[in-house]
Amino acid sequence: MNLKETLYKVVNSKTVQGILTANIFAFLVIGIQSSLMPKDPGILVFSEFVIIPMLMGIITAWFWKDTRIRGKQITGHSVVNCLIAISMSFFFLGEGFICLLIVSPLIFSFIIAGAFIGRAMFKKRNQKLNISIVSLLLGVFIVDSLSDHYHENMVSDEILIHATPAEVWQHVVAFDPIYQKENYWLFKIGMPSPMATTVSEHKLGANRKCIFSNGYIFDEKIVKFDINKNLIFDIVDQPKDPEIMGHIDIKRGEFILKDNGNGTTTLVGNSWYNLHVFPTWYYDLWAESITRNVHFRVMKHIKLLSER
Amino acid sequence: MFSFVVKKAGFLKDIPLVAIIFDSLMRFWMFVTKPELLDWIDELEEDMAQMPETTIGIHKYGGTQFNYKGKEFAHVHSNGLLDILLNKELKQSLIFEGKIKDHHVFKNSGWISFQLHNKQDVGYGCYLLNKAYDRAKQQ
Structure with missing residues (x-):
């Protein structure tokens, strides 16, 4: 034939x-x-x-x-x-x-x-x-x-750190590169994970940059700077990654430092995002899981630096 | 896994398509991990398709449904779990043989469950389906 x-x-x-x-x-x-x-x-x-x-x-x-x-x-x-x-x-x-x-x-x-x-x-x-x-x-x-499609969600996580809020605060605004191994399977197979954060100045209105493992940078602006207590930053620019492609927009991030009065601090990390892919009952599971793992990678690193 | 989902998320089964989609996902998983199981299900289907007045369709909770004159007498989920409607007496005698179990959801009914584990189970599955077919025919 x-x-x-x-x-x-x-x-x-x-x-x-x-x-x-x-x-x-x-x-x-x-x-x-x-x-x-x-x-x-x-x-x-x-x-x-x-x-x-x-x-x-x-x-x-x-x-x-x-x-x-x-x-x-x-x-x-x-x-x-x-x-x-x-x-x-x-x-x-x-x-x-x-x-x-x-x-x-x-x-x-x-x-x-x-x-x-x-x-x-x-x-x-x-x-x-x-x-x-x-x-x-x-x-x-x-x-x-x-139909109109709009979905916004907030993911919140917390971690206990054996250090005072003042010690934790030093590593919240900006932190040195993360060298710990990835333990979330999506990060392991190539999804960008947070690596480091830099800040132009330690004050309200300063520019903050969150650098990811593949070199992508999220440009952020500090909108609340309550020393040793609360940091809020808006994401002003994010990379057009083929894995994201406008399917999800991270809007805002927040760290809350709760003084437990015994030399420990409860660090709360919050993120707000808009999801552009539907059905949300499916994609929100993924978005929450990814956001949560971004939180924990950063917060565990802050814990490590603060408890050193 | 199947029993865990049925137990924990069984309340979702009445939402249209949810169970069928779950079954399709299970079918895909079986295709990847245990493709011979899909051959056994096909064999059951072919055996039943030869019986007069039997039709084969989709079960509302996922899987392949066997009907006699349009009325269901058995179905098989894509993980090889065969659910068959018998009467309670026959069910008791078969349970005594040790090969079948109470239906995985409706324990106190004439329904029974039989899991296909290997090629030899296909023969017994056909035997059970024939019993259910005969029962449906008599009614």
Whole structure:
């Protein structure tokens, strides 16, 4: 069999047709949606992670409906479908590796679910029902795309430090580089972690810089400078990292030093962020976990420096 | 893991699609870690598909559902947990054999659970499904 014949066979295979059509559909829909709604760049609504993958699964099921395909094969082909969609997001949408790793459980589960829902739908051969389901999904997609999306959250953590507030304060405003090993799995696989903080002056209005492991710098401005008690800084500029890409904006950070009256201090770290990826029930779990680990990496370092 | 999720997050199962999505995630996990299990589930499905008046669909709490004349008599979750509707007498005698357990949620019912661990379990799974099919046919 020559190359031409092989290619012809591949293109005519229902498996390949289903996967290709599903991916073309997904990218067309996302492309149309982005061009119609340029006011919200970076915002990815829940439909893009839920409805589109499910429709992709249903599309493949339509192509596979007359083939004698087993459940395991449907799963395997759906996994390939997901991998292609994820790779295309990496190459064409510029999403980062970790970002795609985070989104992949949603994509895998909804594409597989869509393929099995599609199989059940097309077995019944009830065209009215099938059209109703697909129309409902598209309807939800349109309504969701046109709705306003805003989500802000605050994450708070605290740590006990065996040092007075005055000793802790010296390492809160700015601190020397962190040399401790990463122990959070996302940091270990390449997500940037905080490394050091510098400050232009120790006073209100001073510029603060938070430097991350890959060299990225968050520019901050001190908006509250209550010595030995409270430091608040607003993030005025943050890097356009492919892993973040405007999906999350860190707005503000705060350190509260509570004097326990026995030579120890409770250090509280607060961060506020806006999330631009939805559904929040999924992404907020990740955002909270990452923020919490950023907090603890910094706060454990402050503890180490203060207790020295 | 499955029992932990059912116990701790079982209240979410009535939200449309949640259980189906969880089952799909479990199916993906099985595809990666124990792909032969999906073959065993397919074998059960193929065995049941041959029975007259049987249809196969999606179970509302995730998995593959087996119906006789549109009425459910069994379902299998994607981790290989086969739930079958028998009557209490038959259930007692099978439990005595030691291979099956009470249903993982509805303990005091005619439902039973049987976990597929290996290829040999497929035969027993088919045997149980046939019992449930016969029971459904008689009713």
